[in-house]
Amino acid sequence: MAPGAPILAPRVGMVMVPESHRPTIRVSDMLSGISLRYDYEELKVATRDWSKSRQLGSGSYGAVFKGEMEDGTEVAIKMIDLGALGAAGQTEDMAGFEEEVKNLSKFRHPNLVTLIGWGKHEQFRYLVYELMTGGDVYDRLLKSRKRDHPVPFLWCDRVSALLDAASGLSHMHNSKPKAFHRDIKAANILLDRHGTAKMADFGLSCTSSGKGQRGHQVKVKTISGTPGYACPIYARTGTVTEFSEVYSFGMVILEVLTSIPPATADPSKPGGIAYPIEAQLLPGSAGAVERCVQAADRTAAWPKGLPEDLASLGIRCVNASDEESRPRFVEVVRSLRLLLEKYPRPQAGTSPCHGSGYLENVSSQEMSQGSGPSPSRPAPFSLELVAADGLQVESLPQQRRHLHLMASGEAGGRLTAPVGRQYQQDLFESWLQNPELCSCISRLSFEVSWAPGPSDMQITAKGNNPITLNGHILARGDSMALDLGSEVGFPYSQTGELALFLRLRFRRAAAVEYLNAAVAPTAVLDFGEERLGSCPWVLRCSFVEGLGGEAALQPRSDPKKDPRCGELTSFFWWL
Numbered sequence: 001m002a003p004g005a006p007i008l009a010p011r012v013g014m015v016m017v018p019e020s021h022r023p024t025i026r027v028s029d030m031l032s033g034i035s036l037r038y039d040y041e042e043l044k045v046a047t048r049d050w051s052k053s054r055q056l057g058s059g060s061y062g063a064v065f066k067g068e069m070e071d072g073t074e075v076a077i078k079m080i081d082l083g084a085l086g087a088a089g090q091t092e093d094m095a096g097f098e099e100e101v102k103n104l105s106k107f108r109h110p111n112l113v114t115l116i117g118w119g120k121h122e123q124f125r126y127l128v129y130e131l132m133t134g135g136d137v138y139d140r141l142l143k144s145r146k147r148d149h150p151v152p153f154l155w156c157d158r159v160s161a162l163l164d165a166a167s168g169l170s171h172m173h174n175s176k177p178k179a180f181h182r183d184i185k186a187a188n189i190l191l192d193r194h195g196t197a198k199m200a201d202f203g204l205s206c207t208s209s210g211k212g213q214r215g216h217q218v219k220v221k222t223i224s225g226t227p228g229y230a231c232p233i234y235a236r237t238g239t240v241t242e243f244s245e246v247y248s249f250g251m252v253i254l255e256v257l258t259s260i261p262p263a264t265a266d267p268s269k270p271g272g273i274a275y276p277i278e279a280q281l282l283p284g285s286a287g288a289v290e291r292c293v294q295a296a297d298r299t300a301a302w303p304k305g306l307p308e309d310l311a312s313l314g315i316r317c318v319n320a321s322d323e324e325s326r327p328r329f330v331e332v333v334r335s336l337r338l339l340l341e342k343y344p345r346p347q348a349g350t351s352p353c354h355g356s357g358y359l360e361n362v363s364s365q366e367m368s369q370g371s372g373p374s375p376s377r378p379a380p381f382s383l384e385l386v387a388a389d390g391l392q393v394e395s396l397p398q399q400r401r402h403l404h405l406m407a408s409g410e411a412g413g414r415l416t417a418p419v420g421r422q423y424q425q426d427l428f429e430s431w432l433q434n435p436e437l438c439s440c441i442s443r444l445s446f447e448v449s450w451a452p453g454p455s456d457m458q459i460t461a462k463g464n465n466p467i468t469l470n471g472h473i474l475a476r477g478d479s480m481a482l483d484l485g486s487e488v489g490f491p492y493s494q495t496g497e498l499a500l501f502l503r504l505r506f507r508r509a510a511a512v513e514y515l516n517a518a519v520a521p522t523a524v525l526d527f528g529e530e531r532l533g534s535c536p537w538v539l540r541c542s543f544v545e546g547l548g549g550e551a552a553l554q555p556r557s558d559p560k561k562d563p564r565c566g567e568l569t570s571f572f573w574w575l
Helices: 027-032 040-046 082-087 097-106 137-144 155-173 212-216 232-237 242-258 276-281 288-295 306-317 329-342 364-368 421-431 510-516 528-532
Strands: 055-059 062-068 074-081 115-121 124-130 189-191 197-199 217-219 239-241 373-388 402-410 415-419 446-451 455-461 467-469 472-474 479-481 487-494 497-508 523-526 537-544 548-555 569-574
Touching: 040 062, 040 074, 040 115, 040 124, 074 082, 097 115, 097 124, 137 155, 137 189, 137 242, 155 189, 155 197, 155 242, 155 306, 155 329, 232 239, 232 242, 239 242, 242 276, 242 288, 242 306, 242 329, 276 288, 288 306, 306 329, 373 415, 402 421, 415 421, 472 479
Parallel strands: none
Antiparallel strands: 055 062, 062 074, 074 124, 115 124, 189 197, 217 239, 373 402, 373 497, 402 415, 415 446, 446 455, 455 479, 467 472, 467 487, 487 497, 523 537, 537 548, 548 569
């Protein structure tokens, strides 16, 4: 390994369960009872016979492949080679396979990566996860530091990723029994295509079985973790606590702030490892916050004051001498949430940091193109959440109850908007707490098409899983006329009958309704006969800060009485 290379995969040790009795049952039987088991042939087909073109990454004991299941769901399949483990003197337990299946099947949270199932074949074990296409936080930091063609990782996305990861870890530590990840690092914080972060790699995780004080810690036989992130007190005593986990997360905070890795390979150092954060920032010495602020990665475009606030939180987390002085994860979550409230994401057009939200951003260039295939643009209607299994819709803020569609099509021709997990994954996951129900929604479930206006709306089922429209079942390829107020349902089989686990209603887009309710337009441009040479027209523009706008080109005369005038033409946009 070259000097200065980051320490990512090597671990000080592998997982050992707490010193307690383990019942002797067949592992396969136990795992089949808590998680879906996939046939090897199904996984082989999904990865095109483990094609190199589908490989996402590799390690000492296996690789990760991108797969597409029979229903079109894209997944990540982690392959563990027990033969390679044995050659390295490791045992099957040390792969962490069993622990990962048990813990990810037990703990469900929007910020913990979802385990869909598992499989086995000869000496190989397989873990099937949801596909996270945004890479990981370490990779994003690395790309932002490139001298040639850096890829910006802006402050709002960095802090949001920290908040997401801390939320998932807080859930683990406040569950009963309490769970310990034991390998918290930037490379284990994965990002989906929208930038939402989820904790991953639970191969070293363990849970506490005790009550009271014993329930807040676990004594392990073998120290695990990645150099630079592991708490020194834990490394010395072998006792895992929430505070030892907070130390590791504090190192991630400082790494996200500065883009300095906690550990790198350096043959000239003892053990062949250098510790840049310790060496450059001296987090345990006076003036650490100021040093962190000076070292903050400028490519993130930090707002004034935020580096100091974030550094203060990180330094508290990595107090090396007194575990009790470190904050608990719930406090870390609250602190990060307060930072995002104190330093809100700028609105579109005011900063390079445009956050991804439930209302998509549409550039003025995209809106103005008038020929050829049109880019994605907001549809004039949305899908409103009516009911979802296990969710009180009233508990959601208004903006989270609407699925805003993005349409594309030939200019002046029929427009189409897709709906499915491939297009609105985060929203569906926030509505459905049960991942098995979420998987019942196809990647492309249905398409809505209409002529500009909108008029002549139509819905076409596209997925392997059926949908319903006003109670009528639509199989793949079926189409029906669609009206505002129509209800689309997602069914599943329950005791031999179909039950709807999700219901959505078509309605006019909330942004358009809000804009139409404005007392007066923001601006009025009167073109008159001199400008257009025929019918006098008026362009009325309405704009609501933080939401979007609507523009309407209206004839001043009644089109029925004045043949020179056309009908009302309007368009709208969202920020």
